[in-house]
Amino acid sequence: MQQTYTPSDIEKAAQQYWESTQAFKAVASKDKPKYYCLSMFPYPSGKLHMGHVRNYTIGDVLSRFHKMKGYNVLQPMGWDAFGLPAENAAIKNKVPPAKWTYDNIEYMKGQLKSLGFAIDWSRELATCRPEYYKWNQWLFLRMLEKGIAERKTQVVNWDPVDQTVLANEQVIDGRGWRTGALVEKREIPGYYLKITDYADELLKDLDTLEGWPERVKLMQANWIGKSTGVRFAFSHDITGDDGKLINDGQLWVFTTRADTVMGVTFCAVAAEHPLALHAAKDNVALAAFIEKCKHGSVMEADMATMEKEGLPTGLYVTHPLTGEQVEVWVGNYVLMSYGDGAVMGVPAHDERDFAFAKKYDIAIKQVIANGDKPFSLDGWQEWYGTKDGICVNSGKYDSLDYTAAVDAIAADLAAKGVGEKKVQWRLRDWGVSRQRYWGCPIPIIHCDDCGSVPVPEDQLPVVLPEDCVPDGSGNPLHKRADFINTTCPKCGKPAKRETDTMDTFVDSSWYYARYATGAGATTMVDAETDYWMTVDQYIGGIEHAILHLLYSRFWTKVMGDLGLVKYREPFAHLLTQGMVLNNAFFQKPEGGGKNYFWEEELDVQRDAKGLITGAKLKSDGSVLEHELTTMSKSKNNGVDPQALIEQYGADTARFFMMFAAPPEQTLEWADSGVEGAHRFLKRVWAFGHGLSTEAKAEVTGSLSEDLANARREIHLTLKQASYDLSKQQFNTVASACMKILNALEKVQKDAAAGWAAVAHEGFSILLRVLSPIAPHIGHVLWQDLGYGSDILAAAWPEPLEAALKQDTIELMLQVNGKLRGSVKVAADVSKEVIEATALADEMALKFMEGKAPKKVVVVPGRLVNIVV
């Protein structure tokens, strides 16, 4: 074997071996338990970044570990290939999104292959291929039939200059990212999937997901947001132009605080609410305010932080319990699309209403008391808003607590026929229509006579033309007569195709099932899918904790209800990988937004601790701001792993990435430890080279103390590493590899008889623990040292009790909880003997200062604490 460690040769040889033996081709088989290990597929943005390397190395370590444990492993890979960045690239470079995407896929696939991942490439898919998205369309049509999909109106960001719908990401400080024009809210028709019909099951089934992190389940539960409240109506006799009562003379609201209904002093409605529009007809100021509300953001974060503003309508409604007249206001914080587009205002017991009432001088009426805490109008107190209190100033409801008051008030409202208890979900239906070109066409044909007609199944897929070049204004499909013009499937007259495409979350909601179908499947899923599903281990970024994972769970349940699959949940175990962060440098140009620059374009100043104190553009010296954020194409801060792979090899890149931090932890990227990882692999190689000429033998008989200690250290470390692997804590598995090598190197080669046996035993353990992380060097050394032909077929090592055995153990000695020394005792000694030994210890006596022990705490195998 070669004397020097040359990753390029080693990695080529190992990869050729895997390729020629089809080592990672997954074949359904009942002989072994199956292990479906899935990493979230990448968006083909151009190059891999460190987040990808982290994600896929984690998946690969788990895949290879399970292969060695005797599982039938499936690890597939594919491309989340539709999306906005391809259109942005098209605008910039005048290249069709399809070409850009396919070129990126080809390059990134090469990068993934060079990292030596144990992927079954025969199952590769790209969501922009008709043979894949055909089934999006097919399932969408099934959902339409079942009433799970429906057409209604949606609110979008509209750029009036480009005449284009903007994604939230493209709205910067209320303006279009390219035009700088003030963005308007606009209502347009679109398709929704009724995920709210599944809210209950999506919430309940979280309890069955034992392999999911608690925090993700908690986030999903909060997102679904089940709350029980009361929906009730204020009455009015306001008539519209047609002479009829607006909304049948009822203003409906929903509240989770029905116990405070007696404290209502105003109502607030959304700017688009019929009462608001009615009042605005002869109120210029109100009309202007409503117009202004149209320019607000549709994003929840903006809604929650913006200044709450409102205007009175001059209209009054009647309180259903008190009969009092309550004024209706228009509030910029009330959403028409949420509930009934109206809310009750209880300033005394809702922080937002309190601020609103103070600002506009609306009455504040206390109806909840907490002990004898004084209620003051001066400032908001935390307790005003809590549910622990009793009703006051509430007539017959006085002295009731929260639960009793809600029950009584709900009953009275129900008796009058103007209200009822209602379960309310925070979760909203999933709007899937996108006014964008590079996505899966929605299979609908619009006919002047027949309306919206589903495309017949035998005409699927509706194929997206791949040669369009978007220019940023409107959807380029509108200019494609060959795509748009068709005939109505119902009446045969000329008709137009829907040009909206589907949300890319649709594509990623079921790809895991498609990987598992057999080659050449003629249905969406097949019998082989049943063998592989569910996914045993899913790995991906924590940023997907809610949306993608919730949509996938929903999609699975829909497929289940359509009889396509038997499982109700797609992912048994979930590992949420921490994000890889890097500094991003930007300037804020006039008109808002952020312009990002690559660090190479800048001079970055740092203080003695390495913290960034400032950054200037090399070209003109202008000053930049910086933030620590996720690596992404749009922020010009992604670190391409290619240079690392070329300089040090894939094994170093993988090993370093695993060593740098535990997988779930956020990682601030710095390559300062890469050298160390590489040095370690060089030492592994050198040790293997030295050992390759030593005869192999079983460890027998008694060993010298040094050898026995080294062997115990190795087996102890192995035990810890196996435990760490079960916890999916790979950074300490990597350091375990280093500890084993340190132990092996520490004993002199000629120290004693039996050295070679211990060294071979230890080194073969090292290679097996190391190989899931650094598979190339593991594979080649395993062969070169003659341990076997394929390390993947080798059994996972088990620590030997004989090697771990110890006669005496050392316990830490504490006096009053402070470390004062240690005591050595026989390993099998009783608590009483330990106590006696400790109390007789010189250091113990010194720090007891002659006082009698009050208590002696003995923790077996760890410590003894004398309390005086």
Next chain:
RNA sequence: GCCCGGGUGGUGAAAUUGGUAGACACAAGAGACUUAAAAUCUCUCGGCCUUUGGCUGUACGGGUUCGAUUCCCGUCCCGGGCACCA
């Protein structure tokens, strides 16, 4: 603003989830080898002090406990998500 995480040496981190704080590394410093450099190897490395010893120390302030990085309450800071980025 709301929901979910995180904060430990100069740096990345570890601590078998209440039991020796800083394993394993990186960086730095000193030394060995070398004509020299690289590579490699050895040693030192949280802070303070009166240094074969002691005090102190896990963002900050309290609490529970024989014992707290770990559990509880409060505060500050950082990251993720907030429904059209993926």
